Amino acid sequence: MTASLEAPLHDAAETDVAAQVREVAQRAKVASRALATATRATKDAALHALADALVAATAEIVAANALDLDRGRADGISPGLLDRLALTHERVAAIADALRELAGLPDPVGEVVRGSTLPNGLRLRQLRVPMGVVGMIYEARPNVTVDAAGLALKSGNAVILRGGSAAAHSNEVIVRVLSDALVAQRLPGDLVQSIDAWGRPGAVALMHARGLVDVLVPRGGADLIATVVRESTVPVIETGVGNVHVYVDESADLSVALPILLNAKTQRVGVCNAAETLLVHEGVADEFLPVALAALADAGVTIHGDETTLRLAPEEVSVVAATDEDWAKEYLSLDLAVRVVDDLDEALDHIRTWSSGHTEAIVTRDLAASERFVAEVDSAAVMVNASTRFTDGGQLGLGAEIGISTQKLHARGPMGLAELTTTKWVVQGDGHVRP
Amino acid sequence: MTASLEAPLHDAAETDVAAQVREVAQRAKVASRALATATRATKDAALHALADALVAATAEIVAANALDLDRGRADGISPGLLDRLALTHERVAAIADALRELAGLPDPVGEVVRGSTLPNGLRLRQLRVPMGVVGMIYEARPNVTVDAAGLALKSGNAVILRGGSAAAHSNEVIVRVLSDALVAQRLPGDLVQSIDAWGRPGAVALMHARGLVDVLVPRGGADLIATVVRESTVPVIETGVGNVHVYVDESADLSVALPILLNAKTQRVGVCNAAETLLVHEGVADEFLPVALAALADAGVTIHGDETTLRLAPEEVSVVAATDEDWAKEYLSLDLAVRVVDDLDEALDHIRTWSSGHTEAIVTRDLAASERFVAEVDSAAVMVNASTRFTDGGQLGLGAEIGISTQKLHARGPMGLAELTTTKWVVQGDGHVRP
Numbered sequence: 001m002t003a004s005l006e007a008p009l010h011d012a013a014e015t016d017v018a019a020q021v022r023e024v025a026q027r028a029k030v031a032s033r034a035l036a037t038a039t040r041a042t043k044d045a046a047l048h049a050l051a052d053a054l055v056a057a058t059a060e061i062v063a064a065n066a067l068d069l070d071r072g073r074a075d076g077i078s079p080g081l082l083d084r085l086a087l088t089h090e091r092v093a094a095i096a097d098a099l100r101e102l103a104g105l106p107d108p109v110g111e112v113v114r115g116s117t118l119p120n121g122l123r124l125r126q127l128r129v130p131m132g133v134v135g136m137i138y139e140a141r142p143n144v145t146v147d148a149a150g151l152a153l154k155s156g157n158a159v160i161l162r163g164g165s166a167a168a169h170s171n172e173v174i175v176r177v178l179s180d181a182l183v184a185q186r187l188p189g190d191l192v193q194s195i196d197a198w199g200r201p202g203a204v205a206l207m208h209a210r211g212l213v214d215v216l217v218p219r220g221g222a223d224l225i226a227t228v229v230r231e232s233t234v235p236v237i238e239t240g241v242g243n244v245h246v247y248v249d250e251s252a253d254l255s256v257a258l259p260i261l262l263n264a265k266t267q268r269v270g271v272c273n274a275a276e277t278l279l280v281h282e283g284v285a286d287e288f289l290p291v292a293l294a295a296l297a298d299a300g301v302t303i304h305g306d307e308t309t310l311r312l313a314p315e316e317v318s319v320v321a322a323t324d325e326d327w328a329k330e331y332l333s334l335d336l337a338v339r340v341v342d343d344l345d346e347a348l349d350h351i352r353t354w355s356s357g358h359t360e361a362i363v364t365r366d367l368a369a370s371e372r373f374v375a376e377v378d379s380a381a382v383m384v385n386a387s388t389r390f391t392d393g394g395q396l397g398l399g400a401e402i403g404i405s406t407q408k409l410h411a412r413g414p415m416g417l418a419e420l421t422t423t424k425w426v427v428q429g430d431g432h433v434r435p
Numbered sequence: 436m437t438a439s440l441e442a443p444l445h446d447a448a449e450t451d452v453a454a455q456v457r458e459v460a461q462r463a464k465v466a467s468r469a470l471a472t473a474t475r476a477t478k479d480a481a482l483h484a485l486a487d488a489l490v491a492a493t494a495e496i497v498a499a500n501a502l503d504l505d506r507g508r509a510d511g512i513s514p515g516l517l518d519r520l521a522l523t524h525e526r527v528a529a530i531a532d533a534l535r536e537l538a539g540l541p542d543p544v545g546e547v548v549r550g551s552t553l554p555n556g557l558r559l560r561q562l563r564v565p566m567g568v569v570g571m572i573y574e575a576r577p578n579v580t581v582d583a584a585g586l587a588l589k590s591g592n593a594v595i596l597r598g599g600s601a602a603a604h605s606n607e608v609i610v611r612v613l614s615d616a617l618v619a620q621r622l623p624g625d626l627v628q629s630i631d632a633w634g635r636p637g638a639v640a641l642m643h644a645r646g647l648v649d650v651l652v653p654r655g656g657a658d659l660i661a662t663v664v665r666e667s668t669v670p671v672i673e674t675g676v677g678n679v680h681v682y683v684d685e686s687a688d689l690s691v692a693l694p695i696l697l698n699a700k701t702q703r704v705g706v707c708n709a710a711e712t713l714l715v716h717e718g719v720a721d722e723f724l725p726v727a728l729a730a731l732a733d734a735g736v737t738i739h740g741d742e743t744t745l746r747l748a749p750e751e752v753s754v755v756a757a758t759d760e761d762w763a764k765e766y767l768s769l770d771l772a773v774r775v776v777d778d779l780d781e782a783l784d785h786i787r788t789w790s791s792g793h794t795e796a797i798v799t800r801d802l803a804a805s806e807r808f809v810a811e812v813d814s815a816a817v818m819v820n821a822s823t824r825f826t827d828g829g830q831l832g833l834g835a836e837i838g839i840s841t842q843k844l845h846a847r848g849p850m851g852l853a854e855l856t857t858t859k860w861v862v863q864g865d866g867h868v869r870p
Contacts, residue, residue, distance in 0.1 A: 037810050118832055122821060131843050132813065210664065214843045229645065233665055235844040256866035263868035374861050375472050378567065386557060386864030395869065396860065397553055408566050408649045408857035409670040410845035422843035425831070426809050429821030431691035433698035434830065 017198045021205035024160060024193050025212035028133045031188035032158035036130050038187075040107035043154055046185045047103040050153070051096035053181035054146065057173065058092045064169040065142065072140075072166055080270065085140045085167055095143050098400065099150045105399040108418040109156045123428040128421045130156030131214040135206050136402075137228055139220035140164035145174050148217075149192045151402050155420035158191045160213065162203045164220075168196050207232035214422075217415075219403050222330075237411055237419075239403030242272030242358035243330045244388045247347045247373070249364035250283035256385060257363040258292055263387040264361065266299045270332045272404055273359050273391040277327060277337040279347045285312060285340045293317045293338070301334045308340035327354045344369055348376050355379060357406045359391040380406055380413035452633045456640035459595060459628050460647035463568045466623035467593035471565050473622075475542035478589055481620045482538040485588070486531035488616035489581065492608065493527045499604040500577065507575075507601055515705065520575045520602055530578050533835065534585045540834040543853040544591045558863040563856045565591030566649040570641050571837075572663055574655035575599035580609050583652075584627045586837050590855035593626045595648065597638045599655075603631050642667035649857075652850075654838050657765075672846055672854075674838030677707030677793035678765045679823045682782045682808070684799035685718035691820060692798040693727055698822040699796065701734045705767045707839055708794050708826040712762060712772040714782045720747055720775045728752045728773070736769045743775035762789040779804055783811050790814060792841045794826040815841055815848035 035043070054061070065087040072082050087095075111128040118124060134157045136148045145163055152159035163171040171194055179189040195202040207216060210233040217237050218228035229236055246264050248257045264275035280288055289312040293303055297317040304322040305313065313319045319338075326337040327350070341347045351360055361383035362373040370384045381391040391413060393401025398416035405411040411419035470478070489496070500522040507517050546563040553559060569592045571583045580598055587594035598606040606629055614624040630637040642651060645668040652672050653663035664671055681699050683692045699710035715723055724747040728738055732752040739757040740748065748754045754773075761772040762785070776782045786795055796818035797808040805819045816826040826848060828836025833851035840846040846854035 033811070036813075116832065122825065124831060126848075129813075229668055235670070235842060237844075253866070259868050260866060267869055376468070378471075378564075379859070381860040381862060384861070384863045386862050386867040387869050389869040390557065390862055390864075390867065391860070396559060396862070397551065407670060409672070412857050413561075413860045422847050424814070425816040425826070425848045426819070427816060427821050427825055427831070428819045429825075431688070431695060432821040432825065433694050434702055434822050434824040 017201040018205040018208065021195055021198060021202050022209055022212060024195055025133060025206070025209045027190040028158035028160055028193055029212055031190035032130065032132045032156070034188050035153070035156050035158065035191060036109075036132075038156065042187075043107065043156070044103035046153060046182060046187055047099045047150060049185050050150065050178050050181045051099040053177050053184075054092060054096045054099070054174070057177045058089055061092055061170065061173050061177070062087055062089065064173040067169040068140075068167050075166075077166065081140060081166070085142065085170075087142055087170060091143070095146045098147065102150045102154050102400055105154065105417060107154070108421050111418075113423055120432060121430065122432055125426045126423050127426055128418065129424045131420060131422050133158045133160065133213045134420060135160045135162070135209075135213045135216040135234060137162045137203055137206070137216065137218045137220075137224065138164065139224060140166035142167045142170040142174060144219060145171050146178070147400065148402060149178050151400055151417060151420060153191065155417045157420055159193075160206060161192070161194045161196070162206055163194065163196055165196065165199070171196055204231060207234060210234050215410075217403055235410075237403070237405050237409075237415065238407040239405055239415070240272050241330055241356045241406060242274070242404075243277070243328065243354060243356040244273060244275050244358055245277045245279060245351050245355060245360040246275045246388065247279040247351070247360065247362045248281060248284060248288060249344065249362055249366060249369050250281040251366040251369060252281075252284060252288075252363040253365055254284065254288050254291075257288065258295060260361065260363055260385070260387050261292060262295060262299060264389055265296065265301055265336050266334070267387070267389055269334055271389075272330075273388050274332070275336065275361075275388050276329065276331050277339065277350075277354070279339055279341050279350055281344070281347070282308070282340050282342055289338070289340070290314045293319070296336060299334075301336050304335060304337045306339040309338045312340075330356065344372060348373070351377055351379075358404065359383065359388045361386065361388050380404065452636040453640040453643065456630055456633060456637050457644055457647060459630055460568060460641070460644045462625040463593035463595055463628055464647055466625035467565065467567045467591075469623050470588070470591050470593065470626060471544075471567075473591065477622075478542065478591070479538040481588060481617060481622055482534045482585060484620050485585065485613055485616045486534040488612050488619075489527060489531045489534070489609070492612045493524055496527055496605065496608050496612070497522055497524065499608040502604040503575075503602050510601075512601065516575060516601070520577065520605075522577055522605060526578070530581045533582065537585045537589050537835055540589065540852060542589070543856050546853075548858055555867060556865065557867055560861045561858050562861055563853065564859045566855060566857050568593045568595060568648045569855060570595045570597070570644075570648045570651040570669060572597045572638055572641070572651065572653045572655075572659065573599065574659060575601035577602045577605040577609060579654060580606050581613070582835065583837060584613050586835055586852060586855060588626065590852045592855055594628075595641060596627070596629045596631070597641055598629070598631055600631065600634070606631055639666060642669055645669050652838055670845075672838070672840050672844075672850065673842040674840055674850070675707050676765055676791045676841060677709070677839075678712070678763070678789060678791040679708060679710050679793055680712045680714060680786050680790060680795045681710045681823065682714040682786070682795070682797045683716060683719060683723055684779065684797055684801060684804050685716040686801040686804060687716075687719060687723075687798040688800055689719065689723050689726075692723065693730060695796065695798055695820070695822050696727060697730060697734060699824055700731065700736060700771055701769070702822070702824055704769055706824075707765075708823050709767070710771065710796075710823050711764065711766050712774065712789070714774055714776050714785055716779070716782070717743070717775050717777055724773070724775070725749045728754070731771060734769075736771050739770060739772045741774040744773045747775075765791065779807060783808070786812055793839065794818065794823045796821065796823050815839065
């Protein structure tokens with residue numbers, strides 16, 4: 001088991017764990033009240049203090065991280081995961097800088113979303129207010145610990161963190177540093193709490209703490225997200241899985257299509273907004289595919305193609321025959337499924353069948369095709385003549401993001417600060433009663 | 436069991452039910468596509484056609500309703516429930532009129548929620564689009580069948596209805612009439628479907644149809660809502676339970692406080708925005724309570740009071756001693772819990788402990804008290820010198836409502852047409868790639 005943050009409770013019965021996690025949530029709820037009415041100046045000063053505290057504790061954080069890395073190597077976790085887990089002096093500095101950037105963003109709290117005076121004279125305002133308590137269940141990425149704490153703080157919320165056990169030592173130190181820094185700023189230390197000490201039963205208890213936890217954001221692989229969605233009675237926002245399509249239309253400017261395709265597939269692999277399937281209109285397949293497949297192969301991409309793609313591929317490019325599994329898969333690697341479609345209808349059909357509703361792009365010069373694609377593709381983001389990699393809170397100007405929602409409730413697409421708030425109706429009268 | 440809408444399947448294994456309900460949802464999803472891009476004119480014309488069809492079918496609807504009423508009486512259901520279940524010619528006309536009013540409301544679909552041009556030239560729009568498929572689980576109120584269908588249609592969604600079995604005959608006819616009227620308007624009949632024929636297993640299957648159903652709205656008693664919240668993997672919006680407080684501050688104009696209190700408690704009983712607890716500042720309790728309690732008693736209200744209230748009650752008013760159960764209870768009847776508090780802090784504390792987060796009101800002339808109450812009460816709606824009965828989509832100018840959300844995710848307070856939509860990011864470039 002992982003290091004404990006408070007009393008070690010690994011042998012406690014599940015009901016005890018539930019009670020203790022509810023106590024954590026109760027403390028978070030009380031702490032959140034102090035923050036709900038805090039001014040932006042207070043919150044921004046706290047964010048700077050958290051950043052300074054992290055930098056000051058770099059040696060201790062890196063040392064704790066070394067323990068996690070040692071165990072990770074011993075457990076044989078993949079080089080990719082080890083890289084995500086690793087903290088260096090530079091990475092701690094970058095994580096701290098992200099908190100300082102958060103301080104520079106506008107405060108979502110207090111925004112008047114709607115307002116009016118009714119015919120009977122009632123004054124109506126719908127105000128943006130903090131959620132209260134945000135739960136976060138994620139995998140072994142210690143930077144998410146700081147990100148989530150910073151986003152929650154800026155949006156006026158307390159946060160309860162459940163990180164992957166592979167990052168337990170790192171997270172334990174980070175949470176302690178953040179919590180202490182909050183206390184030094186005369187804010188409640190309970191605004192940032194971890195439940196890692198309670199292991200898996202603790203995570204389950206968090207999922208059932210409805211009424212105390214206002215929203216739960218799972219961030220990680222498909223299995224993690226599916227478990228949280230199934231188990232949780234706390235409202236969940238599903239993030240992340242991106243089976244992303246690029247469709248090259250008959251009318252596409254192919255000199256625009258190629259860089260978009262390469263950027264979408266290869267600019268960064270292993271992220272949810274990277275392209276996983278290329279659809280090409282059969283009218284341009286002869287011209288586009290040989291060039292595109294060669295360029296992809298040069299970039300190290302393995303092609304999984306349908307029959308037409310197999311036929312059109314240049315000799316030097318080896319293409320694997322695609323199956324339904326390929327259309328369904330979020331590779332998160334240098335692989336790409338490629339299919340030639342008869343027309344826009346077949347492209348839309350393919351996307352309807354296989355997309356995870358994250359991001360799809362069309363490359364076209366035809367206004368009607370672009371309008372149909374925008375109207376009929378049912379995804380969080382639709383790109384016209386732009387790379388799918390732009391579906392990102394930072395890129396879209398929302399500031400930081402806590403994840404990218406692929407569900408339709410509450411938040412869809414990049415979830416920034418506003419998506420961590422709710423609203424409250426304030427109705428002001430002069431003795432108004434309902435007739 | 437209730438009457439079946441299609442093939443009778445009451446003996447089918449649960450897995451069959453799940454497959455069949457998923458098929459219903461699949462058909463709803465396909466149908467929703469035709470509506471997603473429909474113009475407001477098309478949708479409004481359809482709403483008028485549905486209204487006309489209901490009126491034309493009044494005799495058949497009332498006859499089916501009579502069967503439900505007969506069975507309800509035989510089963511000994513309460514007069515209140517029988518009243519909610521009953522349909523007359525006048526009620527059918529009123530239900531149809533509500534559809535015509537919906538046609539008069541603005542279309543939420545297509546609204547540009549946010550938009551900008553980024554420094555790199557990308558054009559960004561966040562558009563309001565339909566959810567897709569809305570599920571509705573409710574109790575024996577046939578008017579909800581029509582309301583939900585109308586709201587879904589206007590907001591561009593297909594709806595899957597699971598009504599209470601006590602209204603099965605009524606709902607069967609209503610759904611058929613609505614569906615046929617849609618077909619006559621050249622819209623898919625599958626936009627309005629019922630799964631009543633599959634009984635309870637059907638409802639469970641609906642709760643598990645994640646990916647096909649985009650949101651589930653339970654509407655009814657606390658038990659129904661708790662079951663849906665616990666069982667559902669489809670995102671749920673919790674509606675309804677209102678343990679609503681009125682706080683009369685030390686500085687209150689008592690001639691304003693009394694009508695607000697009486698309106699909040701007695702204007703309509705059995706609704707979620709009716710007051711259930713009165714809190715009175717001890718500085719005005721001597722003056723206010725004897726008058727208020729007498730007026731409440733005159734209106735037929737039974738008082739459940741704390742010790743001070745018991746002491747201050749006029750002799751002719753009998754007061755029951757209140758317990759914690761009274762503070763917790765949503766009476767939905769002519770009962771009111773009454774407590775004298777030391778100050779605003781104690782009032783806020785009481786509300787924090789017992790409120791369901793629906794609506795609370797303060798009656799005050801003190802600006803600081805009103806501002807603290809507004810800031811610190813964590814409810815969907817906060818009233819200042821106004822009756823709690825104004826928490827209502829119609830009263831607040833949102834048009835019709837599908838329910839009142841007491842959770843913080845997606846919708847908080849009255850849920851109107853906008854709350855039945857989601858958003859989509861549309862990003863337009865000229866070959867933009869991410870550097």
